[in-house]
Structures are given as C-alpha cells and as structure tokens.
Amino acid sequence: MDKMWNQYPDIKKQLKQVLKIIEDNSRCKDKVIENSILELVNSGGKMLRPAFVIIASKWGKNDDIGKTNSLASVVEMMHMATLVHDDIIDDSKMRRGQETIQSKYGKDYAVYIGDYLFCACFKVLASEGSLQSIKVDSKSMSRICLGEINQMNSKFSNKISIKEYLSRISGKTAELFSLSFYIGAAESGCSEKLSREFWNIGHDVGMAFQIIDDILDYVGTDESIKKSAGNDIKQGIFTLPFLYAVKENRKAFEEYFDKSHYDEEDIKSIIDLVRKNDGVEKSKALALKYSQKAFKRIERLPDNTFKDILREVIEKLLYRNY
Template identity: 35%
Template sequence: MFDIVKSDLMLLETELLSVIHSPEKLITDISKHLIEAGGKRLRPALYFMCTKSRVADMEAIMPMAIAIELIHMATLVHDDVIDNAATRRGKATANSCWGNHSSVLIGDYLFAKAFSLVANKASSEMLKVLTDVICSMCEGEINQNRSTFQTNQKESDYLGRIEQKTADFIAASCELGGLAVGLSIDETKALREYGYSLGMAFQITDDILDVTASSEQIGKPVGNDLRQGIVTLPIIYALEHSPHKEELQEIVQTKNMSEEKIKRGLAILHETDAIEYSYSRVADYLQYARNVIPANILGEHREAFIAVADFVGLRNY
C-alpha cells in the first residue's frame, strides 16, 4: 500500500539510524533497538504521501518525516514505562531491557532530537502543529489513566480519548505533508480530515484486535486493555448490551485481575455484537476518509490513499 513512497521510507530508515547516533553509547544502543524493532512507519508514510501532491525536494521534507517517527517512538517508550509493558511487536521493550529510568530519558531525548532536526527548517505553523499534537497526546494519556477500571463510560468518552491519543497525531502527519509542499488551506484541511478519520479507525481496530487476535499477531498479551482496566469500545458496548453486564462490570473494576477473570470477561464480550458494532464504526470512519481525499489527487496516488484505508479496515496486527 506504500509502494508510492517506498523509496522515501527506505531512505527514512537510513536517516533514522544516522540521527540517533550519540557519543553516549547507551543512547545509541537503546535508540537503535527501538528502530530495529520495526513498525508500520504509518505516520511518516502518510506524511510522504501527502507531499506527493506536488514535486518536492526530498532534502527539504525528510527532516519532518524523521521528526514525526522519532516523536512516535518517544511516545511508545513512555507508554511502555507507564504500562510496565515487557513486549511490543513481539520484542522486548526498552524498559524491560534497560529499566524505566533510562527509558524515560531516551523518550525525552527522542522528543528533543525531533525538534532539533526541524527547528530551523519548519515554519512556525508546522512547529505549532507538532507541539499541539504532543500536548493532545499527553492529555489523552492522562484522560485514559484517570478513567481506568471505571465502567460508567460512554462511547463519546472513548472517542474523545482516542482522538487525543491516536487520531490527532495521524491527522497532524497528513496536515504537515500538505504544509510542507504549500498546498492550499482547503487541500491541507482535507488531508488532515483524511488522517483524522484514518486514525480513529486505526485505534478502534487496535482495540478490537486486543480482544480478538492472538498474542503472536499483535505482539502482546490478548486482553491487555481489560487487564489494565482500559475501557475500549467493545467493552463499552458489552457493558451496555450484555445480559451479564453486572458480572462484566465487576470484572472491569477488578485491579490485578486473574487470567480466569480476563477469559470470562472476554467470553461475555464475545457473546454480544460488540465486535460487529465496533467494526461498523471503523467502516464509517474509513468511508469518510475515502470521501474526503482531495479531488486533485488522482491515479495511482489516489489509489494509494484508498489502499491505506482498506488496510486499516482489514488488518489483523
């Protein structure tokens, strides 16, 4: 789906390994571990796709792509510390290898490195987009932490939270691509809306996979959200519609829940239409994303935007 920016992404990998090199060997080692752990590179890929609307100087647009991925990596490192996660994408997390203290500092280093790369290259408008989205992600994380193990949540609460934690950053990546090549206000806004809708669908799909996929597929334990008291859309739906809602409510509110309770909670969820309903919301967001693609994006370029939306709806990892 990213064939149109394949060469850009290959160059990005090389540049990532170059910019994280530090005289302090531990910084280089941990940062290299994070890069080699892989990932979809979804955000910089979308950024590159949005710059293809016009002929662009790769040397001029690459620093922002690197910054976007470094910021994403930084948030994942901090998330793993907060969640005390041992694995991500099936590989050991930085905190499980080097401890929380070093991992927090590496996250801070990656944030700083990202802004160092673009400080003298990006416009004030682009820098504001980046700083605003980091604020939004932090607010979303605090919001999520405050709401753990609470069962009185509505779908609107959940949507607002994933907007801040996930969708805003994907939206910003698309917006930054438009700004980097000087697209019109309307075109840039449309790209942002595309990214936002894609991001909402992406996170809902993530939360569906948490209760449907195998540990091998998602690279972390199944039911991890339930285990951490994170109330996602499938759980919210089941809490509203299951004949065993009181039992599920008790399970969701249990801290340090046993594996038996997790299995029972997932069983109750799967007895409802929670998964089907959640996928219907994914379909709604993805259809909007397809509809809002700017009219001037044509041919294989447009097909690439559609292919990304299709991937989000069908992915199983």
C-alpha cells in the same frame, strides 16, 4: 522495513532515507541511547506516519524531497518517543517482538531516551520546518500526552463512556495520523484548505485504525486473544468492544467494575461477555463508518498519481481480517 512498501518503490526509497535521518539523529556520546534508538527504529515498525507525510507531500506544488523526508522523520521520532514513555507507564516487557527499552535498560533510561527523542524532533523541525508546523506539532504532542493521561486515569473506571473512549483515541492515535498528513501537505505548498482535508483524512483513518486494533484484541484464536485482550483488560483498559457490550447489558458486567485486578478466569468471562453482547459487531460497524468517511474524502482529493496508492495503503490498513 515492513514488506507492505515493496509494492511502492518510490515511497520505500524515501522511507529508507527517513530511517537514515533518524539514525543520524540518534548518534550521541551515550551509546545506550544511540543503540536503543537504533534498535527501535530498525525493529520493523510499519512506518505509517512518515509514509503519510510522504504521500501527502505529493499533492504539493513544491515537494522538496529532502525536507519532506526530514519532516517524516520527525513524526516517526515523535511516535517512538511516545512508545518509549508509554512502555514505562504500562510496564510493558515487549514491543514489536523485542524487549522494551524500559525493560532492557530500566525506567530511568527510558525517561531520558524519550526526552532525547523529543528534543531531536524539535531540532530537526527547527532546521527544516516552519514556525507554523512547529506550532501544530507541539499542540498535537500536548493532545497526545492528554490522550495517554486519560487512558491511564480511566483504568478500571466504570464510568468511562463511548464518547470518552473516542476522545481518548482521537488524542492517542488519530492526532499523530492527522499531523502526519497535514504537515506533509502544508509544508510542500498545498493550500490550507487542502492541508486541512488531509488532516481530516488522517483523523478518520486513525480512528478506524485504533478501533480495529482494539477489536483484534477480542477476536482470533483463544491463544492469541489471551495474549492481547488479556493484556488490556488486565491493565483495566476498557476499549470500544467492551464499552458497547456494557451499554447493551450493564448488569452482566457489574461484578467486574468492583475489582481492580482480574485473574485469568475473569478475563475469559469478560471476553465471552463482550462477544455475547455484540461488542465486537458494533465496534466493527463504527470502524467501517470511519473507514468509509476516509475513503470518501480520498475520492474527493484533486487527481494525482498517488491517489490510488493512498487508497490501497489505507485499504490494507483498514480492511484487515477480523
């Protein structure tokens, strides 16, 4: 488990129980499925989404820890299912420092392992959740699918706008953050109004988080940039720093829009152009805007001993060093 949770023993304890639930749900006759789910869940992901469920539940009148942990396991399994299927699309070889399922066991297995995880989500939800949360969950999953499809379709597209980028990451990333906060609040007895406010916090945090992730691809040492940004650009995925820079100076990028393949030289030039044309700075400003919105919302939450913890966790996430 990520060391960030060492400081918060209560949350860490619950997250360990969440891992156990996921492990229990991975047990099945097919050992490849079982092992690949176990490898993925124990590969040291941050467990952000289940932690959001747990933290939001602390505002509820009737926080049933067993139920909260089950719901937390659902959002993590959903996240895992999308990772497994996304790796098929992106043909990714590595994930969290380990070989991806699609690379290790083949795309065929990866399709079914993702499906199996989806089924496990709804199995747990039907046991522990309410019809209302299943409705919210399945709607969110559809939106996440659409976000991923949008990303796939806009590869190498010279038409993608900043608005479209924001709508894409809203589906791809912020949606599951929102869902996690919302479900943790709503299912532990928070009012619909408070649960919706947690939804909004998830949205703002998710947007800032994804923009920062996309910025990190364009900063750092030459070596690290080559590895990360190189990867996105190579796939024709244009993120916010790129789009801001294009808006600033479209002409400079024109030659790259005609290509559907970039070599090392192209990638280096694109990164330079993005940085020269304020792509990184403007993206940082937008990430900060979303972060500040999130902190304001957190400030306005009803008092609770977990408010400081929530603020600290989000600070760690959003004030990473560029």
